[in-house]
Amino acid sequence: MVSKDLKNNNKDSIKVPLSTNHKAINRFKQLQQKNINVEKLFESILTSDTTSLSKGITLIESTQPNHIQKSQQLVEKCLPHANQSLRIGITGVPGVGKSTFIEALGNTLIEKGKKVAVLAVDPSSTISKGSILGDKTRMESLVKSPKAFIRPSPSGKSLGGVAQKTRESIILCEAAGYDVIIIETVGVGQSETAVHSMVDFFLLLKLAGAGDELQGIKRGIIEMADAIVINKADGDNEIRARKAKNQFQKALHLYPLGQNNWSPEVLTCSALENKGIQEIWNIILKYVDITSKSGFFEKNRIQQNQYWLLQTIEEQLKSNFYNHPKVKSTLDEQIEAVQQHKITPFTAARYLLNLQKDQ
């Protein structure tokens, strides 16, 4: 419990070894005192105070009943001040250069006078000890900028929980006046779907491969992407990156258009050499312009809100069911019987559903 809260509780929101994290320990103690004044916290978040913003997000990430209630109040207070930022999702496998890319994009935006928040959704971070945004050496220049706010992924066992916390954190960041919120994910399990359903624009980061570019891409990801960016298009790699771009463009042409009626764009860039970043930002702005005019931008946010309502309900129902003691102790047995064609899935389902009724 202690270590879990500490993880998300240090100054720059970047995890450092527990032993050295004195500030976090102090802040954790403060939380423990249960003397959080939601009204005060809310007001200082509105003034863009990053310490208060961090504190607010830590409150969201806490699992203590007292904190859950307070964080709910805080998020509700922030809600009327939220919803005005541009939310960008970025996914790509490890090694594709996500951090360097986000740093390059973030710095470009800050130069334009924008305030940028970077959040992450990584349900594996509890196991892998936080691969995303968890390394102090990453995004060094962005970390130092007063106009940037960087926060590692909340820890949590379920993607649903992690995603919910991130989505509530977006509201706090927006109330604190951040203009662009970047949500990063490594794409473990269904995390891309979760991120896709909380952002306005979804960007897939790729490297030029060995020629057959679409092999190895998870199913369904291409359909989500509003842009595919081939990173590390520098030096010897530039020709291969252009070839990859070509192949992706051909492939995308064959995919049916989504609800937004937008043909996904394929671009190359070198985040390291800061090449191609402005072009990517232009595409994002073009997307916002077109979808705002068509009404899709707002419609999509409304749909996302509804999606999250139903999603949260359904996850809670499932969680209640699968954690019911009787169900928990019998489920594996029933699954095995079904797998071996001993009983039908429907009989097993009825049996398990009846167990839950017994309190």
Add this chain to the structure above:
Amino acid sequence: MVSKDLKNNNKDSIKVPLSTNHKAINRFKQLQQKNINVEKLFESILTSDTTSLSKGITLIESTQPNHIQKSQQLVEKCLPHANQSLRIGITGVPGVGKSTFIEALGNTLIEKGKKVAVLAVDPSSTISKGSILGDKTRMESLVKSPKAFIRPSPSGKSLGGVAQKTRESIILCEAAGYDVIIIETVGVGQSETAVHSMVDFFLLLKLAGAGDELQGIKRGIIEMADAIVINKADGDNEIRARKAKNQFQKALHLYPLGQNNWSPEVLTCSALENKGIQEIWNIILKYVDITSKSGFFEKNRIQQNQYWLLQTIEEQLKSNFYNHPKVKSTLDEQIEAVQQHKITPFTAARYLLNLQKDQ
């Protein structure tokens, strides 16, 4: 209630106007008498008696508590005799020639000595009055064959319910000794996903279009298809069909392979002229051969069983929740508040979940 049961209760399992359906009325009365002997019904299903098979499926489709219990017993009895057929899913938009295709394929298989059952999943049939397999003029020669069994889609409000009934009917058909079960769907809503998760081989039927073949195909369908068959490749249409085939092949090459490691095949046929049907059957056999050797065939069925167990549980949980009187009367209000950014989806979800707790 009466009309609902009658719909699925006539001799050839093809709907005819209520007024003329005397046999169905009689059979319905028999059901009403509650004197169904499950053991007897089971035994005569095992002897391939189609009247008993029809009766069994009608029992599965009934919503009376007494019938539900008996149908469950019947399906469990049939289960050890099931699981030995080849299950083929066929989807395609209206007008693509699904009936003619199924008739051609079915007749080809019957000539080879196989027994063929044709079922349908069409959750819209209650509204549209049964578009699939609901027309006596369709599949005329197949209807007459003693080696074919044809059954229209069960009616029902939810896809989950319709799909569950069809899946239980598959078990009965298998116990009755059918070698090939064809499941047809028009692809309303998520019905392709439901059918895909109950078959071994999934076939997408298409027409040669105006050149841009993938436009207008629902997202996700391509990934499900083990084969794409371009129908009506006859007369003037043959050249266009070949072109379409070519384009689909190119497109499919760009899609990542699925779990079965199978590159979907693209074929042309003329169901009307009975051309290309044998080639399609050869591909299906090739698929069965390869996936049986790799172990995927059996693994997939086990996964499907598990999928249906969890799916049934989750649908029932949702149905219980959304039909709770207090939830029902408040849900729209909450959705509206969420859409208008008045409350967060998470607050609304918590509120609604608490309502269900009050009995």
